[in-house]
Amino acid sequence: MWTEAVILAESSSDGPGAFALFLFLAGPITALGIWGWIKSHYRNAAARYKPEVVVDYKVTDIQESDTFLRETKSGSSRMAGANEKDVHVRAAYIRIFQHGELEQPAQQPGATDAAPDGAAPNTTEG
C-alpha cells in the first residue's frame, strides 16, 4: 500500500506536489490495508483446494509452440490480462471433449513462425 502510494505520488507529478499527495493518501491507504488484512485473515475467502500442488500427476508428453506476433510497448511492467499465475481461474474459452480429440484453433492472422529466442519454430514433443 505504501509502495503504491509512493508510486502514485511519483507518477502524478514531481517535487513538493507529489510528496504532498503521498502525505494526504498515507492515512486512508493504511486504513484500507488494515481492512483488507482483516477480511482475508478472518474470512479466508480465497482458501481453496490446490490440486496443482497436492495431487499426484505425471506429464506424459508436452508439446510447445511459440509463434512471434509483433512488437509491443506499454507503460506497465506486466502484460495486460496476464493470468498464468491464477491457475485455478479458467480462461475465457473452455472446451471439454469426453472421449474425443482436442480442437486445433486456427493460427492468428499475421502470425509468423519464430521462437522467442529467434530460433526456428519451437514445436517440440516428448
Place this chain on the structure above:
Amino acid sequence: MTNDTPAVPDAAPGSVPEPTTASGPVINATPAGAADGVNRCSRCGATEVQWLPEKGTYRCEFCRFEWSGERLDEAMGLSEGIDKLEGTVLSSASVDIADDSALVTMKCQGCGAEVVIDTNHNLQARCHWCKHVLSINNVIPNGAVPDGILPFLVTKEQAMHSIQSFYDQRKRFASPAFAASFKPENIMGVYMPYMTVDGNVSVRLDGEGEIQTRIVRSDKSATYYADRFQVMRQVGLLIDDLIVETSSDKANIQSVTSTTNIINAVLPFDVKNIVRFNANYLGSEFTSERRDMDVSHADDYAYNHMMTIARGAVLPSIAKYNRGVKWDAEQVAVKGTRWTAVLLPVWLYGYVEKKNGREITHYIAVNGRTGATMGSVPINTKKAALVCWATAIGISIFTWPLAIAVLWFGS
C-alpha cells in the same frame, strides 16, 4: 433391504477394465465388505465394535480383539493402469443414485425387530429391543454407502485444540455473537462424501505471452518494449487420486450462504490409506453425509481441477515469458477416468451468522487425518471499521498538516 445394482459389465478388482462403449460406463467391482446387519467380532461374536484412531484398528469392546480393514487401493488396483484408462470406469458405489429415500429399514438378526436407519446422517443404529448394533456396509441405491472410508486419526481433543488456537489468532475482531457462543467442544466429526478420480487426459492451452526486450525510462515514467508471441502448450497428464466433492451444497464453493470453500481448503487426504467401508468406523461418535451427486454432475468439477493441474504443469515451460502469459482458451480431452466413492473425515465447527436479513454459515474445519485447519470467523465490522477510521485519522492528523505545509512553502 434390497440391493439394486445396475446391469452393467463388471471387471475383476485390480484389473484394468475394458474401454467404454456407447452402452455406458464400466464397473470396477468393489470387493464385498462385511455383511449388512449385525457385525460380530470374529473371535467372540459380540457386536460392540469400536474404532481406535490412535492405533488405526477396530477393537471388540468385550474380548478386546483388534483387527484392521482392507486397503482399497491395493484391493481394487486404484493406482495401476491410469495410462490405459479409456472411457468412464465406476466403482460399485459410484454408480448413479437410483433411489433418493434416506430411510432404510433393517430386520435385526438378534431379535427380529425392524430398525430404521436414517442414512442421511449415519449408517448404523442400535436395535432398541435387544441392543445389537446394526450396520449397512454394502451399496444401497441412495448413494449413502461408499466403496471406501478413511478413518479419523485426529482425535476430538486434538481437533478442539486446533480450532481453539485458530480462533485465538482471530479473537480481536471476531463478532461478539460468535465469541459468546464459541465452544470448541461443539465440534462434530463428519464423514464427508467425495469421489477420488484418476484421469488420463490431454489438455491444450492457447494464449499470448510477452518477453520484455528493453525499458526506456524518462524522468516521470518508464516504457516497456516487448515481443508478443502466440503461445500453445499441450500436455498429456496421468492424474492419480484427484478429490472431488459429491455433496451438492458443499461442492459450490462460490456459495453466498455458506463458506464451503473452507471445507475444501483442508484437502488433501492420504487417500492411498482408504479402507473398504465398514459402518463401524462411524460408531456413535461420528456422522456421515450422504452423497447426492452422480458422476455426471461431479465431472465438471473434476475437469476444472484437471485444467488447473495442467495450468500448473506448464508453468516451467513458460518461464521465459517474463511479462506474463494470457491464456485465452483451455481444452481438455478426456481419454479415461476412474471414479471411486469414499467418505473422508472432517471435524467441523459451524456457526450461522445473521446479518442484514441474510444468513451465512461459517465453518472451521479440521482435516481428520492431517490436522490441517482452516476456517471463516465472522467479523465484528463495527470494531474493524472503527480501528480503520481511527488509523486513517490518526495518521492524517500528522500527515495532512505536513502536506499543507509542503504545498504552502513548496509553491
